[in-house]
Amino acid sequence: MRLGINLGYWGAGMDGDNLTVAREADRLGYDVCWAAEAYGSDAPTVLSWVAAQTERIDVGSAIMQIPARQPAMTAMTAATLDSLSGGRFRLGLGVSGPQVSEGWYGVKFDKPLSRTREYVEIVRKAMTRQRLTHDGEHWTLPLPGGPGKPIKLTVHPQREHIPLYIAAIGPKNLEQTGEIADGALLIFPSAAHLEETAIRPLRAGREKAGKTMEGFDVCPTLPIALGDDVTALADVFRPYTALYVGGMGSRKQNFYNQLARRMGYEKEAAEIQDRYLDGDKDGAAAAVPHELIDSTTLLGSVERIADGMRAYADAGVTTLTLAPAGFTLDERLAALRAGTEALEHAGLA
Numbered sequence: 501m502r503l504g505i506n507l508g509y510w511g512a513g514m515d516g517d518n519l520t521v522a523r524e525a526d527r528l529g530y531d532v533c534w535a536a537e538a539y540g541s542d543a544p545t546v547l548s549w550v551a552a553q554t555e556r557i558d559v560g561s562a563i564m565q566i567p568a569r570q571p572a573m574t575a576m577t578a579a580t581l582d583s584l585s586g587g588r589f590r591l592g593l594g595v596s597g598p599q600v601s602e603g604w605y606g607v608k609f610d611k612p613l614s615r616t617r618e619y620v621e622i623v624r625k626a627m628t629r630q631r632l633t634h635d636g637e638h639w640t641l642p643l644p645g646g647p648g649k650p651i652k653l654t655v656h657p658q659r660e661h662i663p664l665y666i667a668a669i670g671p672k673n674l675e676q677t678g679e680i681a682d683g684a685l686l687i688f689p690s691a692a693h694l695e696e697t698a699i700r701p702l703r704a705g706r707e708k709a710g711k712t713m714e715g716f717d718v719c720p721t722l723p724i725a726l727g728d729d730v731t732a733l734a735d736v737f738r739p740y741t742a743l744y745v746g747g748m749g750s751r752k753q754n755f756y757n758q759l760a761r762r763m764g765y766e767k768e769a770a771e772i773q774d775r776y777l778d779g780d781k782d783g784a785a786a787a788v789p790h791e792l793i794d795s796t797t798l799l800g801s802v803e804r805i806a807d808g809m810r811a812y813a814d815a816g817v818t819t820l821t822l823a824p825a826g827f828t829l830d831e832r833l834a835a836l837r838a839g840t841e842a843l844e845h846a847g848l849a
Contacts, residue, residue: 678705
């Protein structure tokens with residue numbers, strides 16, 4: 501099993517430290533460094549900055565938002581980053597959510613599955629440097645009746661095939677991801693529930709495409725924190741879990757809340773959401789079960805973290821992306837180093 505690192509969003513107050521963390525991950529032999537975007541920092545700018553100051557580690561978008569860019573623009577960005585980084589770029593895509601898509605980008609959040617499929621088709625075709633034509637439900641290239649003509653990408657990517665990942669949570673999206681992508685970006689993964697919540701639909705999608713899980717990258721992100729008091733460490737992540745389960749979306753549509761319900765936290769997920777959306781964020785955090793946090797993070801000693809890593813490897817994870825937690829840079833670096841030590845301790849290096 502390989503290790504990755506997720507730097508999260510820029511502008512969260514740890515920007516200067518993030519480069520140090522990325523460089524240390526590069527030195528330690530981590531496989532990939534991911535950066536996110538929502539409605540603040542954009543992923544490509546951060547990744548170009550990190551790639552310019554590292555040597556071996558891949559850089560990946562987790563994610564570049566589909567409503568933020570036309571697919572041809574995404575192909576241009578991917579090809580440019582792959583060329584500038586010396587073949588170290590991985591393209592992670594996702595539809596974001598209704599609030600960001602419609603509130604920030606002004607793009608209607610409808611038919612996310614067909615939109616994603618069509619987007620991927622255009623991006624892949626553009627990156628092969630064929631003349632770009634497409635006749636679909638969401639995009640038509642070139643536009644009919646106008647001056648547009650089929651043109652092709654002028655930038656040569658370093659590689660013929662840039663790995664393409666999709667952030668997926670729901671069963672239908674996971675199945676489509678298995679069918680059309682090279683990897684899946686997962687969040688709030690529980691090793692004990694991974695088969696039914698992720699691997700099974702991914703496998704169904706692979707089979708639909710006439711493929712197996714061989715070579716497909718199952719890539720969940722987990723916070724990691726080193727320390728003796730697991731309960732205290734878990735409490736640090738209460739606001740983070742409450743934000744996603746309670747506030748990332750509406751009562752009608754919150755993918756993370758639905759995932760918590762599928763993991764058996766039906767009653768708790770409802771309470772967290774009710775409290776959060778009623779403005780009681782502290783109450784929502786207090787309502788998060790310790791077991792939910794502990795099962796979706798790596799907390800404690802190196803030995804305990806190693807046990808967790810073995811469980812994820814046994815469940816089918818191929819790249820475990822860590823988000824090293826800490827209030828100081830030294831704490832984050834210690835968590836990062838604990839990741840490689842735990843991987844070796846688990847016999848997975």
